[in-house]
Amino acid sequence: MTSGPPAAVPALDREHCERLREAFRRSGYDLDGVPALLGEQAHAALGRDEPVPARLASRDAGPLGTLVRLLLLGDAEPADAVARALDPLPVDDAVAAGLLRPDPAGAGLLAALDVRPYGDDAGSWWVVSDLDAARLGGQRVALAADHVLGVGQASLSLAVATVRRPVRRLLDVGTGCGVQALHAARYADRVVATDVNPRALALARATFALSEVDIELRAGSWLEPVAGERFDQIVCNPPFVAGPPRVSHVYRDSGLAGDGVAARLVGELPGLLAEDGVAQLLACWLHVRGQDWPDRVLSWLPAEVGLDAWFVQREVADPALYVGTWLRDSGVDPGSPEGQREAAEWLAWFAEVEVEGVGFGFVTLRRAPAGSALTVLCEDLRDAPAGPLGPETGGWLDRVAWLRAHGTDEALLAAALTVAPSVLLERSSVAGEDGWREVLATVRRTDGPGWRHELDEPAAALLAGCQGFLPLGELLALLAVAHGRDTDELVAATLPAVRELVRHGLLVPAGWTDGSGGAPTSGGAPALAGGPAVGGAPAVGGGPASGGGLAVGR
Numbered sequence: 001m002t003s004g005p006p007a008a009v010p011a012l013d014r015e016h017c018e019r020l021r022e023a024f025r026r027s028g029y030d031l032d033g034v035p036a037l038l039g040e041q042a043h044a045a046l047g048r049d050e051p052v053p054a055r056l057a058s059r060d061a062g063p064l065g066t067l068v069r070l071l072l073l074g075d076a077e078p079a080d081a082v083a084r085a086l087d088p089l090p091v092d093d094a095v096a097a098g099l100l101r102p103d104p105a106g107a108g109l110l111a112a113l114d115v116r117p118y119g120d121d122a123g124s125w126w127v128v129s130d131l132d133a134a135r136l137g138g139q140r141v142a143l144a145a146d147h148v149l150g151v152g153q154a155s156l157s158l159a160v161a162t163v164r165r166p167v168r169r170l171l172d173v174g175t176g177c178g179v180q181a182l183h184a185a186r187y188a189d190r191v192v193a194t195d196v197n198p199r200a201l202a203l204a205r206a207t208f209a210l211s212e213v214d215i216e217l218r219a220g221s222w223l224e225p226v227a228g229e230r231f232d233q234i235v236c237n238p239p240f241v242a243g244p245p246r247v248s249h250v251y252r253d254s255g256l257a258g259d260g261v262a263a264r265l266v267g268e269l270p271g272l273l274a275e276d277g278v279a280q281l282l283a284c285w286l287h288v289r290g291q292d293w294p295d296r297v298l299s300w301l302p303a304e305v306g307l308d309a310w311f312v313q314r315e316v317a318d319p320a321l322y323v324g325t326w327l328r329d330s331g332v333d334p335g336s337p338e339g340q341r342e343a344a345e346w347l348a349w350f351a352e353v354e355v356e357g358v359g360f361g362f363v364t365l366r367r368a369p370a371g372s373a374l375t376v377l378c379e380d381l382r383d384a385p386a387g388p389l390g391p392e393t394g395g396w397l398d399r400v401a402w403l404r405a406h407g408t409d410e411a412l413l414a415a416a417l418t419v420a421p422s423v424l425l426e427r428s429s430v431a432g433e434d435g436w437r438e439v440l441a442t443v444r445r446t447d448g449p450g451w452r453h454e455l456d457e458p459a460a461a462l463l464a465g466c467q468g469f470l471p472l473g474e475l476l477a478l479l480a481v482a483h484g485r486d487t488d489e490l491v492a493a494t495l496p497a498v499r500e501l502v503r504h505g506l507l508v509p510a511g512w513t514d515g516s517g518g519a520p521t522s523g524g525a526p527a528l529a530g531g532p533a534v535g536g537a538p539a540v541g542g543g544p545a546s547g548g549g550l551a552v553g554r
Contacts, residue, residue: 010098017209019089117529125211160388167232178204287357294378413473451504468510
C-alpha cells in the first residue's frame, strides 16, 4: 500500500508543552545549544543525515546529549536518563501524550514525534511534527495518509521567499506543523492558520504552545474556514504534487488532477486579499506538449480581481524523475513491486495528458487598486539566488508600484534614476587579427537573482549618466545630441528597456539604496537544529537570470 493507517492524534496539551519547554531551556536544547554541543563538523554531518559524528559528540553530555540522541538521532535512550532530560515533564505523561513510545527491543524509550529547535536570528522556536521515513524504518515503512511533515525543503523555500513587513492580518493556508505561521508571528498583528488534517492541527498547536506564539488555528478544507474575510498577507505551502486525482498523503496530494491545486489557489486566494494585500505560494505546473507554461499559469488568474502577478519558475523535472522523487519522499522504494505499480500508473497518467515536464516555483499576487495598470510576469530563475528571495520579492512589488505611479512616458522621463550599487558592467571580447574585439556588454546585479541585461555602447553611456541628479529625459536629450539621433525616436526606443531595468532592480529611483527597494525583513534566514541555515531554494540547471537588452545606438 502507498500509505500507512492513521495513528492516534497526539495529545500534547498546554501544560505538557510548558513543562517540556522548561526542560528544553534548562538543558540548552535550542538553536544555540545544539550546535555548540555538537561542534561545526558534527552538526553539519547531521544536516547531511550522517548521525554517527553527532552521536559521538553527544556522549557524556548530560540531559542535552540525551535529548539530541532521543529527538534528533532517533536513538533509544534509558528511561532514567530520559526522565532527567524531560524533568519537570513526567515520562509517563510524555508517553500518554504521544511524545514517546517504548522501544520494542526493550532498550528504553524512543521518540514518537519529531521535536527540534528551529528559528532565525531573532530567536529560537521548537517545531513538532511526525517522524520522517528514515526514522520510521526507511523505505520499508510507508508514511501514514495523515502524516505531518516537519521542516522540509519546501517549507524552508517558502520561508525564505516570503515578504516580511508589518501587516495587520495574515493567513497561513495549510499550516501543517506551523512553520510559516511561526515566521508570520514575528511581524503580523494577528495570524490565522488553517488545515484540513486534524493531526496537523494538533501538532501545530503543540508547536505554537512550545514556542509561546499566539496563533489562531481553524479546521477546514481549502478556504472554507476564512470565507468572506480579508487579509493583508496570505502564505500557502499547499499539497502541490502534480499527478492523477487522489489523496494518498494529505501533505502532498490535493485530490485535484494535475496542477489543479495551483490553478484553484491562484484563482481563489485573491478574493481574500485586502487592497494591496499580497499572497505567496509554492506551486507546480505542468509543461504540456504544444503549450507554453506561461500561457498555462496566466490562464488561472481571476478576471474579476486586478492583480500584479509574478510567477517564478525555479526548476523543471522530467516526469520519470518527478515520480521517483515523490515516491521516495513518501517512503516507497521505486524498485519495489508497490513502487513500480504506482510509478507505472502515475507515468501513464502523465502520458495521457501529454506532460513533458513539471515546473516548480513561487507565485506572488498583489491585489492592485481598482483601475490600476497591472504587471503580470512569468520568469525563469534556475540559479540559486544570492540570499533569500523575500527581500527581492518585496523589492519587486515596490518597483512595480513605482512604475505604476510613473506609468506615463512623461512621468518616467521626469524621474531621476541611479544604477543600483550591486550592478556591474561586464564586457566580453574575442581575439582576432587586429587584437581583442568586443562582442558583448552586459550589466548584471551581483545580489538577489543576479538579473542580467545586454546593452550597446550608447546604452552603457546612458546608465553611466544615471547618478540620481539629472532626470532621465535630460540624459536622453544629451545622448541624442552626442550620437546624432532624434530625441523622440530615442525615447521611444529606450523607455521599454528602462522600465525592465527598473523592474529588475538594476536601475532604481534616486534615494533608494539597493536593488531590492524594499524594507528590511523581520528575522533572518531560518535555521534548523540538525541542518545548516538555509539561504535559498534549491534549483536545477539553468544559467544566470537574464532579461532583455538595452540598445539605444541603433
